[in-house]
Amino acid sequence: MKWNQLFSSSVGKKITMALTGIFLIVFLIVHCYVNANVFFQGAEENFNKAAHFMSTNILVRIMEIGLFAGFILHIVQGYMLESSNRARRSTKYAVTAGNKTSKWYSRSMALLGTLILLFLVVHLSDFWVPSRFGHLDPVSYDGKDYHNLYLKMDQAFDRGWAVVVYLLGCFSLAWHLLHGFQSAFQTMGWNHSKYTGLIRSIGIGYAVLVPLIFALMPLFFYFDIEPINIGSITLLF
Secondary structure (H helix, E strand, O other), X not given: OXXXXXXXXXXXXXXXXXXXXXXXHHHHHHHHHHHHHHHEOOHHHHHHHHHHHHHHOHHHHHHHHHHHHHHHHHHHHHHHHHHHHHHHOOOOOOOOOHHHOOOHHHHOHHHHHHHHHHHHHHHHHHHHHHHHOOOOOEEEEXXXXXXXXXXXXXXXXXXXXXXXXXXXXXXXXXXXXXHHHHHHHHHOOOOOOOOHHHHHHHHHHHHHHHHHHHHHHHHHHHOOOOOEOOOOOOOOO
């Protein structure tokens, strides 16, 4: 396949969607690990140090550029595929098969993707912009200054409407991943009768666990839940 076909043909768009989707799936694991620090004892210091590492490490910053490019490409190709699919339907079906041939979330990827995009706009304006452009209060640990992103989250999730927006975003992400995870492997041809069931199970587990961890974070702040004490936690940052 030629490079121009990768972005113009139907098959090429699906491959691009799959590759960028897999890249974003890997990113969510890292993001999930950083956010999970808020659940445990030493939450404020651990989270702020982890966030500092993610915002200052040169390799992470380079990957961040690729991440934004992946987001944009994934979104654009998704809308192009949806537009192409709609254009091929000259007339609406008189009777739809519904869940007999496909699940509703697989038929609503564009809608779920749009909800996730709106959630990302709120998320980036709440946290990424302030952390990258220095609009956060400072905090010091062992004589070193950090941005207090933990305090920013505590303030942001004190608003009930913000918690609802994030919960809806996590709900949409879960349904989006429920189809997208397995679809990406199928598009790339990484499926086989011997391990298709395993991929499906991992995909379902991922689609439930990762959004659930993200959803618990605003609830922890809103209800002032005490961090879990499991002893000393060693971070990689």
